[in-house]
Amino acid sequence: MKPPPRISLDAMGGDQAPEIVVQGADKAFAAYPDISLIFVGDERKISPLLKTTRYMQEADIHHTDEAVAPGDKPSQALRAGKNTSMWRAIELVANGEVDAVVSAGNTGALMAMSKLQMRMIEGVTRPAIAGFFPNPHGQSCVLDLGANIECDAENLIQFAIMGSAFYRDIHGGVSPSVGLLNVGEEDQKGFDYLREAAAVLGADSLNLNYHGFVEGSDIAGGKVDVVVTDGFSGNVALKTAEGVAELFQGGLRSAFSENISTRLGFLLARSGLRRFRHKLDPRRYNGAVFLGLNGISVKSHGGTDAFGFSNAIGVAVHMLQQGFIPEVKSAIHKARYILNKGINDRDE
Amino acid sequence: MKPPPRISLDAMGGDQAPEIVVQGADKAFAAYPDISLIFVGDERKISPLLKTTRYMQEADIHHTDEAVAPGDKPSQALRAGKNTSMWRAIELVANGEVDAVVSAGNTGALMAMSKLQMRMIEGVTRPAIAGFFPNPHGQSCVLDLGANIECDAENLIQFAIMGSAFYRDIHGGVSPSVGLLNVGEEDQKGFDYLREAAAVLGADSLNLNYHGFVEGSDIAGGKVDVVVTDGFSGNVALKTAEGVAELFQGGLRSAFSENISTRLGFLLARSGLRRFRHKLDPRRYNGAVFLGLNGISVKSHGGTDAFGFSNAIGVAVHMLQQGFIPEVKSAIHKARYILNKGINDRDE
Numbered sequence: 077m078k079p080p081p082r083i084s085l086d087a088m089g090g091d092q093a094p095e096i097v098v099q100g101a102d103k104a105f106a107a108y109p110d111i112s113l114i115f116v117g118d119e120r121k122i123s124p125l126l127k128t129t130r131y132m133q134e135a136d137i138h139h140t141d142e143a144v145a146p147g148d149k150p151s152q153a154l155r156a157g158k159n160t161s162m163w164r165a166i167e168l169v170a171n172g173e174v175d176a177v178v179s180a181g182n183t184g185a186l187m188a189m190s191k192l193q194m195r196m197i198e199g200v201t202r203p204a205i206a207g208f209f210p211n212p213h214g215q216s217c218v219l220d221l222g223a224n225i226e227c228d229a230e231n232l233i234q235f236a237i238m239g240s241a242f243y244r245d246i247h248g249g250v251s252p253s254v255g256l257l258n259v260g261e262e263d264q265k266g267f268d269y270l271r272e273a274a275a276v277l278g279a280d281s282l283n284l285n286y287h288g289f290v291e292g293s294d295i296a297g298g299k300v301d302v303v304v305t306d307g308f309s310g311n312v313a314l315k316t317a318e319g320v321a322e323l324f325q326g327g328l329r330s331a332f333s334e335n336i337s338t339r340l341g342f343l344l345a346r347s348g349l350r351r352f353r354h355k356l357d358p359r360r361y362n363g364a365v366f367l368g369l370n371g372i373s374v375k376s377h378g379g380t381d382a383f384g385f386s387n388a389i390g391v392a393v394h395m396l397q398q399g400f401i402p403e404v405k406s407a408i409h410k411a412r413y414i415l416n417k418g419i420n421d422r423d424e
Numbered sequence: 425m426k427p428p429p430r431i432s433l434d435a436m437g438g439d440q441a442p443e444i445v446v447q448g449a450d451k452a453f454a455a456y457p458d459i460s461l462i463f464v465g466d467e468r469k470i471s472p473l474l475k476t477t478r479y480m481q482e483a484d485i486h487h488t489d490e491a492v493a494p495g496d497k498p499s500q501a502l503r504a505g506k507n508t509s510m511w512r513a514i515e516l517v518a519n520g521e522v523d524a525v526v527s528a529g530n531t532g533a534l535m536a537m538s539k540l541q542m543r544m545i546e547g548v549t550r551p552a553i554a555g556f557f558p559n560p561h562g563q564s565c566v567l568d569l570g571a572n573i574e575c576d577a578e579n580l581i582q583f584a585i586m587g588s589a590f591y592r593d594i595h596g597g598v599s600p601s602v603g604l605l606n607v608g609e610e611d612q613k614g615f616d617y618l619r620e621a622a623a624v625l626g627a628d629s630l631n632l633n634y635h636g637f638v639e640g641s642d643i644a645g646g647k648v649d650v651v652v653t654d655g656f657s658g659n660v661a662l663k664t665a666e667g668v669a670e671l672f673q674g675g676l677r678s679a680f681s682e683n684i685s686t687r688l689g690f691l692l693a694r695s696g697l698r699r700f701r702h703k704l705d706p707r708r709y710n711g712a713v714f715l716g717l718n719g720i721s722v723k724s725h726g727g728t729d730a731f732g733f734s735n736a737i738g739v740a741v742h743m744l745q746q747g748f749i750p751e752v753k754s755a756i757h758k759a760r761y762i763l764n765k766g767i768n769d770r771d772e
Binding site: 222225248291294295297313318323324337343347356 | 497525529556558559560570574575605607610612614615639640641642644645654655656657659660661662664665666668670671672674675676678679680681682683685686688689690691692693694695696699700703715721760
């Protein structure tokens with residue numbers, strides 16, 4: 077048995093902090109009653125909120141007055157930093173007092189502070205932001221969503237290893253299928269570094285279920301479980317998908333509110349629509365993770381609610397229960413020989 | 425008055441060629457009765473189809489037995505090539521017998537053959553594929569959708585010039601707003617070549633309505649009229665958007681067919697849904713164009729129907745009527761000094 081997960085929460089990060097952090101923590105505890113949660117932030121604001129919860133009445137608060145502003149650049153946040161709730165919540169992981177941190181605050185600041193305090197897993201050259209997209213039969217993991225705009229073959233191979241482990245920790249299963257995002261499925265497509273990564277990813281000894289190149293449409297199509305790409309393309313894909321989803325949602329809202337008949341139609345179709353909406357509910361796949369760091373740092377969407385925040389805590393819990401960090405350490409260590417060999421062979 | 429547009433049609437390109445080509449031509453003629461259309465392909469198949477049309481009874485056919493296969497690589501198509509319907513339809517533009525070509529065939533082959541026969545506009549360093557996406561208030565033009573996976577600042581600036589002219593030719597208006605796709609709106613984001621392009625795009629003398637950096641969500645959001653990016657990111661965005669649209673369409677179909685109540689709901693809401701569906705109908709924004717070539721070559725979606733194909737012909741008609749090629753020639757010529765100056769200044 078693994079020890080019960082201990083998680084620090086940046087109580088001041090996010091559009092509706094600390095309310096949704098406290099309520100989300102309460103919901104998460106209901107789902108995972110062996111976890112212990114520590115709130116980091118303004119005690120005067122957090123304390124009265126804890127009184128309103130079911131399970132968080134006695135929860136620990138690490139007080140600090142300061143918080144990272146949503147608009148701060150990572151460099152500003154780092155300068156301002158060591159008394160902010162975000163820094164101090166991460167510090168608890170770095171010190172070993174807790175096992176993971178969850179924040180709905182500024183993504184760039186969380187990334188920079190987490191990297192600085194937790195450092196990288198030995199052998200990992202770049203961290204990646206991984207998140208989930210809905211697809212017809214579940215969810216696809218996509219990484220990198222924007223940590224590194226430029227990536228080489230080695231980065232992508234490491235992302236594939238880390239993304240597979242992450243997918244398995246959250247969704248179970250034995251060997252998630254992995255695809256490399258490209259502009260076509262044919263072997264000759266794309267950049268040199270993509271073909272280089274593809275040649276190595278197929279190696280048996282990496283123990284990955286490598287499918288091959290995939291295209292943008294395969295993300296929401298769910299052709300593979302894990303889609304690996306550089307942070308520029310991953311960010312473009314994520315945000316394009318969000319934009320299209322909003323276009324549909326806005327369009328459907330207008331369509332149903334057009335007249336009495338369409339309103340009535342909506343009411344009659346509501347049971348089906350509700351199931352569909354549930355499937356695409358962004359709160360259900362809330363919780364992006366910085367993979368490659370020597371610790372677990374989960375980024376909740378800044379605008380989520382208590383349900384969404386509790387799911388981000390759930391991501392941390394699953395990663396801890398499944399032993400994500402030791403698993404990735406061992407996989408990256410094993411892969412180093414293959415990586416060096418594979419990439420050098422191709423350079424010759 | 426400009427002379428009436430003459431357009432050659434690759435009658436054998438596309439999933440349902442030559443049927444949809446002939447029917448699409450008939451529809452296009454109904455909308456633009458001064459155009460003349462030439463069919464290039466298998467006379468034995470085309471001729472009986474023309475008999476069934478309203479306006480195409482007497483249309484010219486340039487006979488050839490051969491056609492580019494949908495799965496051919498551009499290099500294969502080029503080797504096979506000079507008797508294919510695609511090559512010969514483009515040849516009519518290169519010879520000056522017609523003003524534009526429309527094909528629903530293999531994209532890579534059409535690009536390669538068009539480039540080889542039409543050549544580039546003087547001063548344009550790379551061609552781009554431009555297409556339209558729906559947004560809440562109309563359509564956004566996005567380019568490059570995949571002609572060049574790697575682009576530099578000069579390419580992007582030229583894409584902005586060509587994309588603006590293209591948008592204006594199709595949608596009217598004076599000065600379409602232009603955004604550069606990036607992973608954030610802040611000036612310091614992204615690659616060096618993006619910041620380099622941004623610095624030049626703002627120059628008054630380029631006569632562009634440059635907005636700044638935009639993100640993937642702004643494509644379907646419609647923040648700007650023209651979104652400029654490299655062919656890798658553009659292709660990822662296009663296909664991710666298609667995938668999300670399919671996910672929604674599939675989900676809505678299941679939602680409405682769940683039970684008697686949801687089916688009835690669909691019937692009652694149908695008027696609103698139909699308007700929404702019309703807005704997102706991919707046939708309405710069918711017709712991607714290879715910009716930068718010294719001639720007009722329009723690529724229809726391979727799986728479209730007659731209505732979609734007629735819209736692709738419409739794109740060619742608008743570009744001809746508005747004088748796209750002379751306009752771009754002059755704009756690129758004027759921009760050359762600014763381009764050289766702007767980019768050299770930044771290199772120093």
